[in-house]
Amino acid sequence: MRPSGRNLDEMRPISIETGVTKHAEGSCLIRCGDTHVLCTATIEERVPPFMRNSGQGWVTAEYGMLPRSTTSRMRREATQGKQGGRTVEIQRLIGRALRAGVDRVALGERQITVDCDVIQADGGTRCASITGGWVALRLAVNKLLKAGDIVSDPLLSNVAAVSCGIYAGQPVLDLDYPEDSEAGVDGNFIMLANGRLIETQMSAEGATYSRDQMNALLDLAEKGVAELVAAQNAAVI
Amino acid sequence: MRPSGRNLDEMRPISIETGVTKHAEGSCLIRCGDTHVLCTATIEERVPPFMRNSGQGWVTAEYGMLPRSTTSRMRREATQGKQGGRTVEIQRLIGRALRAGVDRVALGERQITVDCDVIQADGGTRCASITGGWVALRLAVNKLLKAGDIVSDPLLSNVAAVSCGIYAGQPVLDLDYPEDSEAGVDGNFIMLANGRLIETQMSAEGATYSRDQMNALLDLAEKGVAELVAAQNAAVI
Amino acid sequence: MRPSGRNLDEMRPISIETGVTKHAEGSCLIRCGDTHVLCTATIEERVPPFMRNSGQGWVTAEYGMLPRSTTSRMRREATQGKQGGRTVEIQRLIGRALRAGVDRVALGERQITVDCDVIQADGGTRCASITGGWVALRLAVNKLLKAGDIVSDPLLSNVAAVSCGIYAGQPVLDLDYPEDSEAGVDGNFIMLANGRLIETQMSAEGATYSRDQMNALLDLAEKGVAELVAAQNAAVI
Amino acid sequence: MRPSGRNLDEMRPISIETGVTKHAEGSCLIRCGDTHVLCTATIEERVPPFMRNSGQGWVTAEYGMLPRSTTSRMRREATQGKQGGRTVEIQRLIGRALRAGVDRVALGERQITVDCDVIQADGGTRCASITGGWVALRLAVNKLLKAGDIVSDPLLSNVAAVSCGIYAGQPVLDLDYPEDSEAGVDGNFIMLANGRLIETQMSAEGATYSRDQMNALLDLAEKGVAELVAAQNAAVI
Amino acid sequence: MRPSGRNLDEMRPISIETGVTKHAEGSCLIRCGDTHVLCTATIEERVPPFMRNSGQGWVTAEYGMLPRSTTSRMRREATQGKQGGRTVEIQRLIGRALRAGVDRVALGERQITVDCDVIQADGGTRCASITGGWVALRLAVNKLLKAGDIVSDPLLSNVAAVSCGIYAGQPVLDLDYPEDSEAGVDGNFIMLANGRLIETQMSAEGATYSRDQMNALLDLAEKGVAELVAAQNAAVI
Amino acid sequence: MRPSGRNLDEMRPISIETGVTKHAEGSCLIRCGDTHVLCTATIEERVPPFMRNSGQGWVTAEYGMLPRSTTSRMRREATQGKQGGRTVEIQRLIGRALRAGVDRVALGERQITVDCDVIQADGGTRCASITGGWVALRLAVNKLLKAGDIVSDPLLSNVAAVSCGIYAGQPVLDLDYPEDSEAGVDGNFIMLANGRLIETQMSAEGATYSRDQMNALLDLAEKGVAELVAAQNAAVI
16 A cells, blocks of 8 residues: 555665764764665764853754755755755754753763765655664764763663654555655654653644544554664664 | 642633734734733735645744743844744744644635734743634634635634643643743644644653653643633634 | 824824833833834843943844734745844934933943834834833833942933824824825934934935925924823833 | 034035946046045836836935945955945935936836945045935936937936034034044935935934024035035036 | 875776766766765756756756765854855856866756765865766766757766875875875866866965976876776766 | 957056055055956954964955946845855955965964955956955055064065956957957966966866967966066056
């Protein structure tokens, strides 16, 4: 029933390649099917003004899409003079999600910026950014630990995200673009490795949903996040 | 236990005053406790480019805060040269929420813009904007119906929104600012009159939540939305 | 002869409601007929860079119109990426006008920002902003005096403003929108309580005027300002 | 008593050199003492959207200062990303002033843009821009008349402007920069050749003025404008 | 003598991988040593306004660097609200270079946009962008030819570019970042396959050069471009 | 053969008038035929952040065109909200060129900003800006030397620039606008007084060139620069 022929609760193939750029303190290229996102983590020994002298660190994120990551070419945001509303929404979400898994006191007064740049888009870019962004963050933090710059691990848990939606009347896991553009209801579910929720966003464009449907999507998401966490762990060993 | 002395499941006093500006096709001043939002609906006999010749109408929203609606003065967005990320996120949410209750074919090829300007802020401005915005929309649509410009009512249901959160370890309904700034987990719940969900956003800053907690907040939200719908109906008679 | 039926030298009804927002140090909602402006004054214990270490304070103003304060909806300046030329002109005028009534040494090295946001427009918004802005300023300064933060009153006099114009060949006082859009010549007159002038702006779009006509408008303006000063004083007792 | 040694009612030397750029339809370099402004008029066979199909023409103006036209270097507005408030105010004023002397029906549906660029500033740049701008406009219109593109002269009268102020307690004509920076009260007076007023702007920064003082400045302005009109006429013969 | 141990006239290893994104009409990832640039070509059946109805096509380019393509993180241009001067210079250069190898009449009235996004930077990103950009262009044009949308090949020749400079007193080929940041003189040389020049830019920061030195660099550049052309041809077979 | 009737190796008449504005530390109006550029040099006793505490000075440049310096009016960059790509390219080039002739240690930790504003354009504005900019710089530095603010002359040599191109198949010196708009190949050549090269930019739009042609243009450029240097020296005596 799904355009890709997948089962309702079947994720796309996940691949996470680490160490893809030589400059970043942590990096990976995450591929969730045909969605490919390059994630890099940059450590800076300073924090934003609102965190100065707080004894705590900060984790933030930025998100972008290459102009031809999409079916038809998008205008480059740098030439438009600003980031669009969707971009701003997404990068704020990634930052919040990653911070939920961080002990910012243990991190110490430094900032880690996670850049998520979509090389190729086929649905679910924000979820792939969070999942891949956590891997880049993990690798950057490992570097700090190895160098002795921090003593106790500030990462409390993996953070991963997956989208689910009602497609053709059925709850399905890990929407790709053809599904995403048709689904009346879809949600993004961000969780820790133990399944506790960090953020849930379920929205309907021209439709509504019941609490039962919401719970069905949450069940799928828990399954998906477990698989993503396993892929993260395999990548960062 | 709550700073305001309210019960865990008690809303702030709701007041909706309609017809507050003489120019707008629909308008109201909604007060949810000390949060006051002026909502106006403007009808234009044109649609955005992506909707032209579709036979369907469009409903969109814009959101703003007056500089001194907050405890300390905020910089005016017009002088900063752009709307901030939070503003963009909120106005996109309001627009999506209102559209979920609209039959856009019945509306016909015209646009209704709902402006939500926060006069005074004390938490929950986005939810008040949605609830008040729907009242402005209802009044504007009534004008179209009365004038015979449209024949069947394009509004399928009330749309209302409330925030809930975990405050001091307890699920509470309708967070005010002192609660919102302390709550580790909070969510915005947007529903139709019959309780079906349009959008759910639950996020944790520096915390996580379980599915049980999520369900407890949903229970509170259903109660709150029912009261808001009643207030809307009383206002637009 | 006037669309409103008023006498040539008759002001619109004036109402000034104070204390309309709980956060601002001073606030009022001024209504000059159907022109409604929300004015707030914010005290900050810092001055702009060019006034630092001068021992003097600063008073400045910002002006905005809600998108649907006008007959047809205006584009929100925050979405246009800048304040328009008219807005900039008006807020500079309000700031200059208010400063003319202030002893900035007595104010001490702090800044008061007066925000004037037009809720509903029917002509004369800049004059209403000055008149209402002074009330907000007066209330904020009263708070400083009461708290003992300043010792001698820095407000030397009331400041109020009214527009006059040549409408249908006759000098008329306090133009409303239907008059303003027809008048070939119109002026804004800003005065102290004793009638001394702070700023005069008389301009003609597609017309000119004689010195006699200018003096006739000044006579009307003196009458109008006296009434506005009385209304200010009644409001701030 | 004046820093320049001029009499109270004495203008600075005026020089108007025409035809200073080969591309513009009309141009002049106006020198009012050490204030030098290059004025060009550009004819375009189109009007702004709001004038289309009105059968009328439009005259507009733009103003700029070269970065080192002033004592210390100003930041270039093009690098700041916008025109400052003062610039916008001035160019709107120039445009309004010039339009007051134009029969826009006789001009026909075309636009004339007058650019006023300050090469060297020593006070009174906006007045010099208006006076010189009219000369550029006159020359451009002459070209249209000569070519037979328009039949009757759309320029109803000269338009010229001068500043006056209260300096060291005395009304003085044609303020230069040392006077302007000290004067508590100053005004810009724009008139037709016959002395009828187009626009009056008198403002006080940290001071006020009486109607008698206002009339004294108007007397001086009439004298000054008469001299400027004579210089304009001599230049455009 | 060179930091990398290369001979004076030795290029870095070149690799060109094609078909790296599924959406673009042509794409490649070019690696010149540690400089990696993703190049995509997008065909659109429209031309910019200045080319409409000319019967000719247009080729243009855009350039960007991912924030962490560099040793320390660069600010994302989209968040800065504009492309920097260096970016604008480079993308104009890429566009001019590629157009020099195109018969725009044969291309027909369509536009090809070549996006060059630097994934990892180690000197020579603009030259790699031109060399890789031509490959993406070649592949996109091949698609048009294969589909019969154009009949004769509009690509007249390969276009490739290399940088050379005076490093430690010696002319060297294909500067990497450690060399580029030390070289007093460096140039970018863009050529056709037959060695004819399209663009030469040689500049000195804090130094100058003789015509003999210029000719020595041109000799090296000819050698380098020949190798790049061979690599292009191998990639697009 | 040339539209102007000049010989192939003949420059346009050069005139350099110094001391044209009273505020700038150095200034000139350079006329290369009908290309007229006003150049001013401003000394500031501070350097940009990246040069602080380096013991070295900085020389930078800004470039602008008056809106009607061109055949048809250009939009003012200040109203467009940014400098165009061409402007940015040119001003970076002017700055680099001038710095090549400066001993920045001898200059001391101060900045000289050279503003080049095109009053009238007829081709070659960037070269005229460099040649005239150096004169303004020379005069400003003379002032520093005379005042004893610096001891040894930081200007190592004249810096001058000329454009050459292939017009109608022939190499020609000092392109004017009619030639520049037709030439398939053109270059800008910046040199010291002794002919050593600072920067060479040769580009072809829709054409290519051989090394022999490049050398022919360099021969012409050497002749032209020698004449420009003589004119500079005559102007600054």
